[in-house]
Amino acid sequence: MNIYKNELRLYRKSTIIWTLSILAAAVLFMSLYPSFSVGAKELLDMLNSFPKELLKGLSINLESFTSFNGFFGFVFMYISLALGIQGMYLGISVFTRENTDKTCDFLHTKPVTRIEIMTAKLLAVLSLTAATNVCYVLGVLGIAKLIGVGDFDLKVFLLIALSGFIIQIIFAALGVVVSAVKPRLRGVAGISISFITAMFILGLLSEFIDEKFLAYFTPFKYFNNFYILENAAFEPKFLVLSIAVIVASVVFGYIVFKKRDIHAV
Amino acid sequence: MNIYIKEMKGQIKTLIFWTIGIFAMIFGGMSKYGAMYSGSGGDSINQLMESIPKTIRIVLGFIDLDLSTVEGFYGVLFGYVILMAAVHGAMLGANIISKEENLKTVEFLMAKPVSRADIIRAKILAGVTGIFIFNLVTLGTSIFSVNFYGGDSSADRFVMNVTLGLFISQAIFFFIGTAVASNIKRPKISTAATMGIVMFMYLISIVLELSDKLNFLRFITPFKYFVIIRFIENKGFDLSFLMVSFLIIAILKIVTFKAYEKRDLYI
Numbered sequence: 001m002n003i004y005k006n007e008l009r010l011y012r013k014s015t016i017i018w019t020l021s022i023l024a025a026a027v028l029f030m031s032l033y034p035s036f037s038v039g040a041k042e043l044l045d046m047l048n049s050f051p052k053e054l055l056k057g058l059s060i061n062l063e064s065f066t067s068f069n070g071f072f073g074f075v076f077m078y079i080s081l082a083l084g085i086q087g088m089y090l091g092i093s094v095f096t097r098e099n100t101d102k103t104c105d106f107l108h109t110k111p112v113t114r115i116e117i118m119t120a121k122l123l124a125v126l127s128l129t130a131a132t133n134v135c136y137v138l139g140v141l142g143i144a145k146l147i148g149v150g151d152f153d154l155k156v157f158l159l160i161a162l163s164g165f166i167i168q169i170i171f172a173a174l175g176v177v178v179s180a181v182k183p184r185l186r187g188v189a190g191i192s193i194s195f196i197t198a199m200f201i202l203g204l205l206s207e208f209i210d211e212k213f214l215a216y217f218t219p220f221k222y223f224n225n226f227y228i229l230e231n232a233a234f235e236p237k238f239l240v241l242s243i244a245v246i247v248a249s250v251v252f253g254y255i256v257f258k259k260r261d262i263h264a265v
Numbered sequence: 266m267n268i269y270i271k272e273m274k275g276q277i278k279t280l281i282f283w284t285i286g287i288f289a290m291i292f293g294g295m296s297k298y299g300a301m302y303s304g305s306g307g308d309s310i311n312q313l314m315e316s317i318p319k320t321i322r323i324v325l326g327f328i329d330l331d332l333s334t335v336e337g338f339y340g341v342l343f344g345y346v347i348l349m350a351a352v353h354g355a356m357l358g359a360n361i362i363s364k365e366e367n368l369k370t371v372e373f374l375m376a377k378p379v380s381r382a383d384i385i386r387a388k389i390l391a392g393v394t395g396i397f398i399f400n401l402v403t404l405g406t407s408i409f410s411v412n413f414y415g416g417d418s419s420a421d422r423f424v425m426n427v428t429l430g431l432f433i434s435q436a437i438f439f440f441i442g443t444a445v446a447s448n449i450k451r452p453k454i455s456t457a458a459t460m461g462i463v464m465f466m467y468l469i470s471i472v473l474e475l476s477d478k479l480n481f482l483r484f485i486t487p488f489k490y491f492v493i494i495r496f497i498e499n500k501g502f503d504l505s506f507l508m509v510s511f512l513i514i515a516i517l518k519i520v521t522f523k524a525y526e527k528r529d530l531y532i
Contacts, residue, residue: 021461029468032472035320036320036321036324036475039319039320040318042318043317043321065324066321071324074324078468078471081464085464186367187367187456190356190460193352193356193456194353194356197348197349197352198286198349201290201345201348201349204345205293205345208342209294209297211297
């Protein structure tokens with residue numbers, strides 16, 4: 001319990017900064033929604049005058065993509081980039097900090113098992129990321145009320161937001177793997193930012209060049225907004241894949257952490 | 266000179282990784298050009314697209330550039346290249362200054378008979394060399410891929426202009442990194458702080474794409490200094506942004522030197 005509290009205390013400030021930055025970015029994007037919705041209405045009116053066959057060729061349901069949720073789905077793409085960086089940074093930092101700060105031997109003289117330490121730290125990561133998600137989602141909902149977006153499907157909105165949380169957890173879990181392989185890693189921020197940006201670009205690229213198999217390599221593509229908008233559900237195979245990645249990474253982390261040599265000072 | 270060589274050795278591994286990434290992305294991306302778009306024309310679709318408001322087009326993921334031309338297709342890929350270049354440049358800049366303090370080697374370095382200005386000069390020179398190599402590889406890869414899949418070398422000039430723009434933008438990000446790193450009190454967070462600035466600029470550049478009303482904001486984000494459309498239309502460089510870039514680089518360089526000469530080293 002003490003370890004859990006200590007982790008929360010150490011990362012309180014950075015989590016607050018992250019949450020506020022994400023919220024600020026969301027506000028910035030949301031302020032463009034009014035002009036988007038006017039344009040969307042014009043577009044729908046215009047499209048109604050087109051023959052139905054031509055529209056079928058576009059093969060997407062424009063009603064839902066031009067709704068508030070459609071716009072949020074777009075904004076969300078960039079929010080998930082920030083969430084991913086935060087998640088991975090936490091995942092690596094929590095487990096390498098004891099090594100780089102040379103507090104490892106102190107911690108391991110305490111009457112707690114390694115499993116307990118690991119669990120407390122994982123719970124701390126989970127709580128911190130969950131707090132960020134809850135805060136920014138409430139913030140976005142508040143802004144949506146404020147600028148008067150009208151009715152929208154709350155379930156779809158929450159599903160999109162939840163997918164961000166899952167993406168964040170995946171990256172945090174991958175962070176655990178990284179810290180298990182490289183326990184004395186320095187420059188955590190640099191590593192996580194490069195990795196996440198690479199994943200993000202891979203996601204954009206897979207869509208642009210239309211290579212479906214690339215999507216399996218980047219968690220950013222595990223949750224397709226267009227799919228969520230149309231079906232109000234996650235794609236089952238990718239949901240299973242996400243859970244598998246998380247479980248496998250965490251189990252790997254436990255196995256390595258339990259047997260690791262501790263570098264004494 | 267020793268510092269320069271040491272810095273070059275220090276960054277070579279990262280540089281190789283990045284250039285492999287750039288190569289895979291550009292060559293892999295362009296390989297799709299031949300298969301998907303070349304010669305498909307599609308004027309009626311383009312006309313339909315143009316009647317859709319810009320904001321909507323971007324939110325729905327339609328692309329502003331004409332993908333049936335090799336320049337347009339390369340332009341989309343370039344959007345990803347510049348993000349990678351920005352991350353590489355900014356991280357290199359922040360790290361090259363902060364790492365001595367982070368790795369506790371700064372006392373050793375300071376005890377050597379070189380002035381602080383000399384140290385920074387060597388480090389900046391090494392960083393700029395790294396960026397130069399990064400861009401050289403990008404240029405080579407781009408020209409090769411564009412010629413390979415485009416069929417002829419008519420787009421060479423365009424690719425060269427674009428890469429020159431990339432080099433200048435990346436240099437700005439590099440100097441943002443050095444300026445932040447020499448000013449910030451805790452060297453440990455210099456990378457994170459610099460990347461915060463880069464991400465913020467990236468988001469601004471996306472917001473700018475959504476709305477034409479905010480065009481004056483273009484000056485705060487180097488992602489928008491050199492716009493691909495201008496190169497495609499053969500208009501060349503935007504002189505005012507070229508001047509702004511050089512001005513910013515000069516200012517950031519002075520800031521880096523001034524701040525580092527007086528810096529309280531964090532030990």
